[in-house]
Amino acid sequence: MASLDNTGWSVPGLLVALLLGVLPVNGLEVSTGKVSSIEAMNGSTVLLPCTYSSCIGIKNLYFNWQFNDNGTMVKFCDGVIPSEGVEPRVKVEHERVEFVGSSKTNNISILLWNITFEDDGEYICFAKNPKEKGRNHSAIFTLKVVNQMKEDDNTLTVIIVSVLGGVIGLVIIVMVIKALVVHFLLKDDEKNKECLVNASGNDNTENGLTGAKADNKGTPKL
Template sequence: MKSPAAKTGPLLHLYCVTRALEVSVGKAAVIYAQNGTDTLLPCTFTACIGFENAKFSWTRNGTEIFGGTIKNKDSKPVPSSKSEAQEVDKYMLPEITLLKDSKEYNISILILDVDFSDSGKYTCKVENPKEKNAKHNATITLQVVVQLEKVDNTVTLIILSVVGGVIGLLILIMLVKKLVLFILKKTQEKKECLVSSSANDNTENGLAGSKAEQKPASKA
């Protein structure tokens, strides 16, 4: 009989094969940056079985601008020779980090003092020898602008105010309804109490409709 570990082994292998090496630059297809600012271009890669001597590179419009190798998750990236000079002047790679509770490794690149010539398509590529030299890449577009547009939240605020007002009005109507029902109930109870008291008084005073005892008529 196979042990539980033996049964889960193939499943784990299948899970790793289906995921294999993946590279992601986030959900945003375009990043807008103001001229003269430092801009971070995100990139993470996932290696289900880990990695050894992984090769990575960043290209802009097809031309490599930065690259290097990473021995393992505990090692710092080693820039390639053609990237070393550029790294000091223009590009910086934050220390690789293992994101919490996952197998994603961060190789985002920081572009210092961006200008309009930095606009273009940036591709993050990774090759992992541990996964039979599996390769994967992802592309993101950088658009450098004079000034970032301010988001106008006026419409959103108006919608939220209207919705809030409607909800508040409905709550007020419900409270008024409950108050009216409560008053009507109390009024009805008071009327019933008065009618009952009046009937009792009439009975005690021997008025019409009372059950006061009468002497039987004498027989002739």
């Protein structure tokens, strides 16, 4: 009898699956998104995001949100999603928590209203999928509560923009000066050519008039 591993696959079957590339991968996963932390002002309302995914689907997916209160885990809410596309049955256990997720978008996010400095810390989104032999996964989202939001220091950006603006302005000024110099040089060159043409024409005319006068003079009478 072929032995089975803890996933239910026989050893020969596992080897064949690996060779054929058909072994199931990317089981249940939960994620709080690309940004796993947020800074928010005291008294505001924040979204604690979480989504789930499974390559083989879900059945009676269990999930919950917990807050790490100095090592003590405090449950905010939990629920069960019977199957794909079916909205969950959610139980909220905190007065300032609102469930805003939907199984249609694989979303199990919550809102935390009117946050205080006591809400500062880590929030854990957990899910367990019985369809994958109870596979579970969790993700951490960190909330930092502050009195006021930090202003972005744009000093470096302003310096870079100013330098680039100055360089571009200098280049434009140089190009304008160059264009004016070329324009005046061409204009002077045209004037010089015109003067040379006029001078040459005057010389020819004067020479022609002198010869004509000499030819028209008659022989003086005695």
